[in-house]
Amino acid sequence: MITCADAVKELWEYLDRELPENERARVEEHLNFCRTCCGELEFAEELQRFMRSRQSDEIPDDVRRRLEGILSELKEP
Amino acid sequence: MPVVAEREHRAFQDLARAPLPRLYGLARRLAGRDAEDLVQETLVRAFKSYEDLKSPQAAGAWFSTIMVNCARDRLRKEGRSVREVSLEELDEFSLYRHIAEEDPFPYSDTLHADFLGLFDAEDVTSVLETLPAHYRAPMVLRYVEGLPTKRIARMLELPLGTVLAQLHRGRKLFERALWDYAERTRLLEKGDGG
Numbered sequence: 001m002i003t004c005a006d007a008v009k010e011l012w013e014y015l016d017r018e019l020p021e022n023e024r025a026r027v028e029e030h031l032n033f034c035r036t037c038c039g040e041l042e043f044a045e046e047l048q049r050f051m052r053s054r055q056s057d058e059i060p061d062d063v064r065r066r067l068e069g070i071l072s073e074l075k076e077p
Numbered sequence: 078m079p080v081v082a083e084r085e086h087r088a089f090q091d092l093a094r095a096p097l098p099r100l101y102g103l104a105r106r107l108a109g110r111d112a113e114d115l116v117q118e119t120l121v122r123a124f125k126s127y128e129d130l131k132s133p134q135a136a137g138a139w140f141s142t143i144m145v146n147c148a149r150d151r152l153r154k155e156g157r158s159v160r161e162v163s164l165e166e167l168d169e170f171s172l173y174r175h176i177a178e179e180d181p182f183p184y185s186d187t188l189h190a191d192f193l194g195l196f197d198a199e200d201v202t203s204v205l206e207t208l209p210a211h212y213r214a215p216m217v218l219r220y221v222e223g224l225p226t227k228r229i230a231r232m233l234e235l236p237l238g239t240v241l242a243q244l245h246r247g248r249k250l251f252e253r254a255l256w257d258y259a260e261r262t263r264l265l266e267k268g269d270g271g
Contacts (some may be wrong), residue, residue, distance in 0.1 A: 010086075012244070018241060039173060051220040054200070056198035057098055064097060064098075069099055070117050071094065
């Protein structure tokens with residue numbers, strides 16, 4: 001049996017499927033009865049989605065101009 | 078420049094132009110304010126090894142891999158002066174609990190989602206930038222780029238256990254940095270209708 005503190009430490013590894021089978025089973029056993037840790041797990045999943053979704057690949061015009069300048073100045077490999 | 082070399086140079090330029098926004102975005106996440114430098118270094122290194130590129134279709138992944146290699150080499154140079162973060166300081170922190178305890182939006186039924194809803198892409202890039210670079214790189218590669226940890230370990234030339242430990246600390250640092258950023262930039266007040 002593991003404590004909430006131990007379970008919370010392992011939730012991201014649990015989501016990432018990085019835990020060995022025995023540790024994964026212990027986390028699952030804990031999640032079966034602990035509502036707080038289930039909340040932590042849902043939030044960890046939400047945070048992972050959040051990190052993927054809050055990204056922008058915009059490039060400012062001045063940066064693009066400078067980088068294209070670098071491209072045209074490159075000497076033969 | 079000889080005609081063949083000139084043609085190759087043009088082909089490289091055409092190939093590199095399309096992924097520039099994507100490369101710059103990745104560089105912002107990996108290197109923060111040094112992003113433009115990192116893209117430049119990537120372009121120069123890619124041009125030098127242009128003949129290694131098997132097919133133009135693979136160019137996007139090829140440029141990204143070269144960028145990660147450049148970022149890794151920069152990390153190694155900085156490695157000696159890196160400040161290690163004590164796990165004890167961090168281990169007790171849970172953003173989930175902290176949001177519930179601080180209760181920044183007392184009338185909300187969706188407290189945690191509302192907290193995350195305060196952040197736009199620029200905010201998240203700024204939060205990632207506050208992380209020490211050797212925690213930031215695995216975090217970006219794992220949770221933004223979605224790469225498996227074994228591949229990250231190969232790319233960064235680190236033992237898998239080291240990457241897992243960096244991810245563990247990186248996640249804790251990221252959670253705490255989100256809260257600190259929301260306080261520092263008064264995002265919480267905006268979210269509270271203030």
